[in-house]
Amino acid sequence: MPADFSFSTTRPLFGQVAVVTGASRGIGRSIAIALARAGAYVVVNYFHSRDAANEVVQICRDSGTKAIAVKADVTLPQDVEFLFQKANELGTPAILVNNAGIASAKLLLDTSLEEWESLIKSNLTASFLCAKTVLPQMISNRYGRVINISSIWGLAGGSYEVAYSASKGGLIAFTKALAKEVGPSGITVNAVAPGAIETDMLNALTADDKQVLEEQTPVGRIGLPEDVAHAVLFLASPSASFMTGQVISPNGGLVI
Ligand code: NAP
Numbered sequence: 001m002p003a004d005f006s007f008s009t010t011r012p013l014f015g016q017v018a019v020v021t022g023a024s025r026g027i028g029r030s031i032a033i034a035l036a037r038a039g040a041y042v043v044v045n046y047f048h049s050r051d052a053a054n055e056v057v058q059i060c061r062d063s064g065t066k067a068i069a070v071k072a073d074v075t076l077p078q079d080v081e082f083l084f085q086k087a088n089e090l091g092t093p094a095i096l097v098n099n100a101g102i103a104s105a106k107l108l109l110d111t112s113l114e115e116w117e118s119l120i121k122s123n124l125t126a127s128f129l130c131a132k133t134v135l136p137q138m139i140s141n142r143y144g145r146v147i148n149i150s151s152i153w154g155l156a157g158g159s160y161e162v163a164y165s166a167s168k169g170g171l172i173a174f175t176k177a178l179a180k181e182v183g184p185s186g187i188t189v190n191a192v193a194p195g196a197i198e199t200d201m202l203n204a205l206t207a208d209d210k211q212v213l214e215e216q217t218p219v220g221r222i223g224l225p226e227d228v229a230h231a232v233l234f235l236a237s238p239s240a241s242f243m244t245g246q247v248i249s250p251n252g253g254l255v256i
Contacts, residue, residue: 011039017091022100024049026199030225036060041090042067074126098127099149108162123167144187152255179245188244190235195251197223218253
């Protein structure tokens with residue numbers, strides 16, 4: 001008898017609306033494509049990179065699902081409101097991936113108040129705004145998956161990255177506290193804390209810096225966006241219903 005590859009197992013997220021912030025490039029792009037291939041209807045949020053976002057939408061649609069690109073600066077409440085209004089044109093969101101973020105490598109003593117506030121806004125406040133906007137719908141559906149993209153530096157602290165580490169550590173505490181608050185409503189909230197991943201965010205590193213990172217990483221390589229997308233896909237799936245308030249860290253063993 002042929003194997004029964006039913007739709008629900010090959011496309012476990014079929015028809016679920018997923019909002020991925022910062023999905024025009026890098027890790028967010030890979031997450032959006034992975035969710036689309038699992039059947040989700042994907043909202044590809046972007047800020048500056050419109051052409052790149054449209055390309056991600058096309059790749060998602062080519063996998064046989066629905067996708068739209070929505071421009072929104074997720075640090076601004078009115079833009080976040082607009083993002084979820086557009087998302088609702090596809091249906092009520094079941095999955096939110098708070099991925100948009102910025103990085104800055106500086107000594108604390110060289111970090112201005114403006115730079116500090118900008119990192120906290122992009123990497124922490126944006127997740128607060130997106131979660132706050134979508135949660136009433138998830139609560140009334142008694143189902144939701146919120147996945148926050150943190151960083152190993154949010155776990156271990158990175159020197160020259162005090163502000164970035166603080167924003168990502170805050171995101172982990174946000175994840176754990178919110179998981180307790182909304183678990184009874186059928187919503188899980190988890191964090192993914194990647195190690196060094198090959199994206200534009202690593203452009204500031206020299207080839208020598210990257211070689212050192214590879215040597216320090218037990219599996220001997222820098223990660224790929226797909227390494228993060230696999231973890232997100234698992235947490236987004238219905239089968240991860242007993243996972244909440246957790247931090248999964250695809251980092252090749254750099255931080256154990
Ligand atoms: P990236 O290649 O620099 O891409 C950043 C993405 O975020 C872009 O799509 C950008 O959109 C979007 N974005 C930034 N600010 C935004 C805003 N205010 N509103 C909407 N979108 C915004 O970065 P990445 O490496 O993929 O990083 C993605 C996430 O993973 C970040 O949260 C980062 O901190 C985290 N992370 C990265 C690494 C790494 O090594 N790469 C490691 C650990 C954690 P536009 O281009 O359209 O402006």
